[in-house]
Amino acid sequence: xxxxxxxxxxSGDRLGHLKNGNVVDNPWQTLRRYTDARIGLGRAGxxxxxxxxxxxxxxxxxxxxxxxxRLDTELLSQQLQxxxxxxxxxxxxxxxxxxxxxxxxTSFLQRPDLGRKLNDASRNTLLNFxxxxxxxxxxxxxxxxxxxxxxxSLAVQHNAAPFLKQFMARIHNEKSPSKLAPLxxxxxxxxxxxxxxxxxxxxxxxxxxxxxxxxxxxPDSLGVYFTWGPKVGVNDSQRNCISNIRPxxxxxxxxAQRAMYLLTQARRxxxxxxxxxxxxxxxxxxxxxxxxxxxxxxxxxxx
Amino acid sequence: MSQGYRHTVGSCTYQxxxxxxxxxxxxxxxxxxxxxxxxxxxxEERAVAQLTLAEVxxxxxxxxxxxxxxxxxxxxxxxxxxxxxxxAPIAHLTVGDFRNWLLxxxxxxxxxxxxxxxxxxxxxAAVSKIMRNQDLILVAKKCQISSAFRxxxxxxxxxxxxxxxxxPTDDVNGIAxxxxxxxxxxxxxxxxxxxxxxxxxxxxxxxxxxxxDVIQQYQIPTQSCVLTHVTNTLECxxxxxxxxxVFQSIGGTQATxxxxxxxxxxxxxxxxxxxxxxxxxxxxxxMYFETGQGSALSANAHHGVDQQTCxxxxxxxxxxxxxxxVNTVVGFIGPEYLYDGKxxxxxxxxxxxxxxxxxxxxxxxxCYTNHAEADQNDMDNLLSLLGVAGCSFIMGxxxxxxxxxxxxxxxxxxxxxxxxxxxxxxxxxxxxWLDKMNIMKNNGQHVLSGNxxxxxxxxxxxxxxx
Numbered sequence: 001x002x003x004x005x006x007x008x009x010x011s012g013d014r015l016g017h018l019k020n021g022n023v024v025d026n027p028w029q030t031l032r033r034y035t036d037a038r039i040g041l042g043r044a045g046x047x048x049x050x051x052x053x054x055x056x057x058x059x060x061x062x063x064x065x066x067x068x069x070r071l072d073t074e075l076l077s078q079q080l081q082x083x084x085x086x087x088x089x090x091x092x093x094x095x096x097x098x099x100x101x102x103x104x105x106t107s108f109l110q111r112p113d114l115g116r117k118l119n120d121a122s123r124n125t126l127l128n129f130x131x132x133x134x135x136x137x138x139x140x141x142x143x144x145x146x147x148x149x150x151x152x153s154l155a156v157q158h159n160a161a162p163f164l165k166q167f168m169a170r171i172h173n174e175k176s177p178s179k180l181a182p183l184x185x186x187x188x189x190x191x192x193x194x195x196x197x198x199x200x201x202x203x204x205x206x207x208x209x210x211x212x213x214x215x216x217x218x219p220d221s222l223g224v225y226f227t228w229g230p231k232v233g234v235n236d237s238q239r240n241c242i243s244n245i246r247p248x249x250x251x252x253x254x255x256a257q258r259a260m261y262l263l264t265q266a267r268r269x270x271x272x273x274x275x276x277x278x279x280x281x282x283x284x285x286x287x288x289x290x291x292x293x294x295x296x297x298x299x300x301x302x303x
Numbered sequence: 304m305s306q307g308y309r310h311t312v313g314s315c316t317y318q319x320x321x322x323x324x325x326x327x328x329x330x331x332x333x334x335x336x337x338x339x340x341x342x343x344x345x346x347e348e349r350a351v352a353q354l355t356l357a358e359v360x361x362x363x364x365x366x367x368x369x370x371x372x373x374x375x376x377x378x379x380x381x382x383x384x385x386x387x388x389x390x391a392p393i394a395h396l397t398v399g400d401f402r403n404w405l406l407x408x409x410x411x412x413x414x415x416x417x418x419x420x421x422x423x424x425x426x427x428a429a430v431s432k433i434m435r436n437q438d439l440i441l442v443a444k445k446c447q448i449s450s451a452f453r454x455x456x457x458x459x460x461x462x463x464x465x466x467x468x469x470x471p472t473d474d475v476n477g478i479a480x481x482x483x484x485x486x487x488x489x490x491x492x493x494x495x496x497x498x499x500x501x502x503x504x505x506x507x508x509x510x511x512x513x514x515x516d517v518i519q520q521y522q523i524p525t526q527s528c529v530l531t532h533v534t535n536t537l538e539c540x541x542x543x544x545x546x547x548x549v550f551q552s553i554g555g556t557q558a559t560x561x562x563x564x565x566x567x568x569x570x571x572x573x574x575x576x577x578x579x580x581x582x583x584x585x586x587x588x589x590m591y592f593e594t595g596q597g598s599a600l601s602a603n604a605h606h607g608v609d610q611q612t613c614x615x616x617x618x619x620x621x622x623x624x625x626x627x628x629v630n631t632v633v634g635f636i637g638p639e640y641l642y643d644g645k646x647x648x649x650x651x652x653x654x655x656x657x658x659x660x661x662x663x664x665x666x667x668x669x670c671y672t673n674h675a676e677a678d679q680n681d682m683d684n685l686l687s688l689l690g691v692a693g694c695s696f697i698m699g700x701x702x703x704x705x706x707x708x709x710x711x712x713x714x715x716x717x718x719x720x721x722x723x724x725x726x727x728x729x730x731x732x733x734x735x736w737l738d739k740m741n742i743m744k745n746n747g748q749h750v751l752s753g754n755x756x757x758x759x760x761x762x763x764x765x766x767x768x769x
Contacts, residue, residue, distance in 0.1 A: 024753055028483060028763055035470055035477035038702025038714075039484035046719035046751065048702070056679070056702060060711070063673040109674055110334060112601075112639045151674055213637070214673050215709030218471065235602065237564035244500055244707065249471040258501070274532065274564035277504060297479030298766045299759075300516040 023049045036217045036248065059216040066219040068105055071153035073097045073185050076160065080147070080183060083161035087168045095147075095183040096129065098122035098197070102188040115190035118197070122186075126200040129182065143171075143263065144181035144203035144230070148189030152211030152219060159222040159246050160209045166256035167207075191225050191239070198230030205266060206230040207259060212243065221246050224255065226262045228272035238273035310355040317351045322359070323369045326425075327609035328352035329432045331649055335597045335610040335640035353433050357399030361390075364425045370606045370616075375557045376567055381423050381619045390421025398429045405430065405442045405660075412447045419662040424555070427657040428615035436649065439656040440692040446659035448695070450627045451586025452526045452547065454492050454730040457664045457695040462727035464699035464718045465630070465666070466491030469707035473500045475513050481701050482517060483759060488715035489743045489751065490699035492733035493628055493666065494548060494591065496528040498708055507531045508544040515545040521740075521758060524584075524732035526627070528591050533565050533573045540576045547582055548591045548627060549573045555594075555616030558604030567620070574624055585732065588627035588664070594618070595632040596650050597640030610640060611650065615657045622661055628696065629663045631655070633685075634671040635710055644681025647671060651685050655694055666696035670712040679703070679711070686713055690721040697721070719751075 022044050029040035041052040048056075077095045084091060099122050102108035102115045118126070133139040147160050171178055181201040186193055191210060198206030205228050212221040222245040227234055240262050245255040266272045308319040319325040327341035329352035336342040343349035365385065372378050387394075392414075396404055404410055431439060449457040456463050468481030478497060485491055495518070497510050507529045514527035526547035529536070533551040540546050551570060554560055560567075570590070577589050599605040599613035608616075614631070621629045631654035634647040641647045651667050658665030669686045671677035686697065703714040721727060728734055737743040740756045755763060 024751075026484075026487070027755055028480075028487070030763075030767070031476075031480035031483065034474060034480045036706050037468075037470070037477070037481045037484075037700075038704050039480055041702050041716075043716060043751070046716060046723055048714070048716050052702060056704070059704070060673070060678065067674045109638055110642075111338065113338070213709050215706060216673070216704045216711065217706045218709060221471075221709060235562040237562050242501060244471045250500065274534065277502075277535070277538075296516065297475040297513055299479045299483060299762050300513075300520050301762075301765075 056216070063214045063216055063219055066152060066154055066214045069153050070105070071149040071156060071187055073187060076147065076157060076185055079157075079161040080164065083165045084168060087172070090168065090171075090180045091183055093182040095185050096125055098125060098184055098186045100186060100188045100190070100193055105188070108188040112190055115188055116192040118193065123200070126197070130201065138202060140179070141181035141201055141203040142178040142205070144184070144198045144201045144206045146184045146186065146194045146197045146206060146208045148186040148193060148208060148210045150189065150191070150210035150223070151213040152221065154214070155211035155220040155222040155246065156209065158220045159252070163209065163222060163224070163245055163252045163255055166252045167259055170256055170260040192234070194225060195227055195230040195234045196232050198227065199232060203230065204228070205263060205272070207263070218244070218246060218249065221249060224259055226259065226266070226272055228266040228270065238271070240272055240276055308355050308359070310351050312347070312351055317348060317355070319352060319355060322363065322367050323606075323608050325352055325356055325359070326369070326429060326432065326612050329356040330609045330611055331432070333596075333610070333640070333646045333650065334638060334642040335600055338639055339600050339605060339610070341607065341609050356429055357397060357402075357433050359398050359429070361393060361396050361398065361401060361426055364423050364429065369425060369608050369612065370556060375606075377555060377557055377616055377620055380567065380623060381425075381616070384420075384623070385423060386420035388421070389418050392418055393421065398426075398433060401426070401430045402433055402438065406438060410442075410445065412445050415446050415660070416662075419660070422660060424615035424619040424657070424661060425612060427618075427660045428612040431611070431615075431653045431656055434656070436652050436688065439652040440688060443656045443659045443692040446662075448659060448662055448664050450588040450625070450664040452583040452589055452627050453524050453585060454526070454732045455585060456493055456627060456730060458731065459693075460727055461730060462690065462694070462718065462722055462725075463493035463666075463696040463730050463733075464490045464715075465493045465628070465696060466495045467498070467698050467700045467705065467712070468495065469498050469700070469705055471500055471707045473506055473510060475509070478510070478513065479517070484701050485699055485715055486523070487742055487755065487759065488699070488719065489729060489737055490715045490718060491523070491525050492730040493696040494526050494528050496530055496550070496591070498530045500707055502531055502535060504535050504538045504542070507535055508539050508542060511539060511544045511546060522736070524730075524736050530591075530593070533569055537573050537576055540580065545582070546577055546580060548589050549577045550591045550593070552593045552598070553617050553620050554598045554602065554604070555613040555620070556599050556604050556606060556608075558606075559599040559602045559613070560620075562602035562604060567623070570620075570624055586627075588625050590621075590624045590626040591628045591630070592621045592626050593630045593632050594621070594654070595636050596654065597636040600640065601636065611653055614654060615661075618658050618661045618663055621658075621663055626664065628666060629658055630666045630668055630696075631658070632668040632670065634675060634677060635668065637672055638675040641675070643676035644671070644678070644684070647675070647677055647681065648685045648688065652688060652692065655689055655692055659693075664695045667694055668698050668712050670698070670710055672710045682711070682713065682717075686717055686721055687724070690725045690727065
């Protein structure tokens with residue numbers, strides 16, 4: 001969780017001989033227990049000390065490498081089936097693995113338009129699936145859950161399955177059961193591709209899990225996007241987003257609670273996005289609201 | 304409508320279908336225009352487009368709307384509020400002449416201020432396309448724009464900073480830790496502004512109280528802002544939260560702003576609501592806008608207009624609302640719009656120039672993401688260039704690492720570097736506070752104190768710190 005600080009300390013020790021009294025330490029380093037932010041770095045004159053500067057360079061190098069890492073779809077598929085084993089009745093089919101029109105990482109980075117569309121093979125996969133399911137009438141689903149690599153396959157690989165486990169537990173607590181579309185996994189996918197998947201699967205709503213752009217301290221941050229009535233061409237103001245889902249960020253339980261809140265409210269008002277404000281703090285009933293947020297920080301005393 | 308533009312070089316005649324295409328092809332290369340299919344097909348075509356654009360008269364921009372008047376409320380805003388009297392002194396100029404005029408000794412700070420309302424965003428964009436980086440710096444430096452709320456931003460030889468204490472879960476102590484770090488490094492005179500982890504009215508209200516309590520207890524001459532959607536801020540105001548500034552990300556086309564979920568009337572409503580709180584002490588500029596090249600294309604709302612011209616049109620929106628701060632978040636959007644350090648640098652200088660020319664208190668989030676071909680050295684370069692150009696404010700974040708938004712921007716140390724090498728000072732009200740608190744002494748070198756000032760030391764002591 002605090003890897004970058006550890007590495008700074010380590011390099012700081014190695015470079016300790018450089019200090020020579022030219023580095024002014026900040027006596028508030030103890031505040032690092034509250035945040036991963038790079039606070040209390042000290043200074044050489046008014047500039048970054050050598051250890052902090054080189055520590056940053058190492059973190060940037062790691063993040064650059066993470067952007068290029070490819071999603072292991074086979075492993076993810078296994079992870080999802082294992083973690084969601086208790087909900088196997090909801091997912092009678094194994095996840096469908098799809099691919100955007102961006103054929104590799106370079107094309108994905110330079111052509112976001114391609115990352116928002118399924119390639120022909122994937123469109124056929126969905127079409128075939130729907131044809132197979134067709135009985136007396138066209139199948140219809142309450143929700144499609146889509147997992148896409150986005151800008152960090154690491155985020156998806158680490159955090160998609162544990163988030164979904166929490167989310168599915170809530171789906172099961174609902175009064176009326178939801179019919180779920182098969183899980184889909186998308187390589188080289190961007191946010192809007194979820195809408196095409198949701199539309200193709202005839203789903204009333206789509207929940208997209210996607211790797212967010214890697215930060216220096218958080219290469220594995222997962223984002224969740226929710227759209228009611230997904231179809232190609234839906235714009236961003238019609239989506240709701242829950243960001244920074246990872247063990248050291250927004251926890252799986254809280255994130256699942258918020259996602260469930262969005263789904264419940266959207267069902268009521270038949271829309272999502274800007275008209276669906278996240279008032280989940282006001283209304284949720286479990287520990288999430290009781291814990292609340294203290295308004296006052298250590299910097300201010302009660303008046 | 305235009306009949307198109309032609310230019311002959313030797314035996315080769317170049318044809319540009321319309322003004323929008325000519326503007327796009329004259330734009331220095333960047334990946335977003337390539338993505339949109341608007342970019343010049345060769346270096347020569349770009350150079351020829353620039354020559355052709357230089358011959359276009361400024362009045363053309365009043366008669367040939369790039370996005371139709373009927374379709375777009377921003378075009379209507381630009382045309383309806385254009386000041387012909389202010390325009391008169393430059394009305395006879397072509398784009399090329401306008402560059403010469405801007406660079407000339409005749410165009411003093413006072414003269415530039417007097418013609419400001421006669422310049423449309425499209426004119427500013429057009430002339431920027433035929434200016435070199437040093438031209439953009441020189442003219443921007445001549446444009447003096449100041450704004451005020453509890454501190455005064457943009458006075459000559461001043462550089463302010465937004466303290467950006469973001470935290471991935473909005474933890475109040477985590478945010479406070481970054482605030483303390485920043486304040487003790489002399490940061491926060493433009494605003495203390497938090498990007499909340501989730502757009503949630505309740506959370507925004509809590510964060511507003513958190514910052515307001517700190518500002519009041521330590522009597523800091525600055526303002527706070529939660530960078531949430533304008534409609535959330537309206538709800539916060541209605542619920543009685545201590546709102547200083549109204550934030551909104553804005554784009555240069557109506558369709559972009561539709562995709563952001565607001566229009567000009569929404570901004571006017573929020574501005575009026577915040578003004579009614581009467582919380583400013585030295586001024587009443589209380590809108591905080593963020594922009595960035597590529598947002599219109601990203602929203603599929605660019606109407607075939609290049610990304611830098613769309614950006615300049617966003618400044619047309621901003622100046623309607625007398626903002627305290629306008630911030631181009633230049634490298635945040637990613638490599639599909641600005642590919643590398645070179646493109647980010649050029650865009651940052653263009654945005655700062657266009658904003659200043661149109662009369663905005665322009666700052667820049669000198670930044671990049673981890674999927675862009677850029678690094679700290681690129682940021683050092685742009686930061687230094689913007690400092691020379693007289694940029695009003697930059698961001699300040701612990702160690703350049705935004706752990707919530709996952710990108711790198713300028714650190715508290717970076718701001719001190721720029722202040723020191725260029726002799727720039729904080730906002731006057733904030734400078735006095737830093738002096739009074741014994742954080743930074745203004746003896747010409749901006750020397751930071753080695754000790755934690757008394758009031759902050761008490762708070763640290765209370766939680767078992769040093």
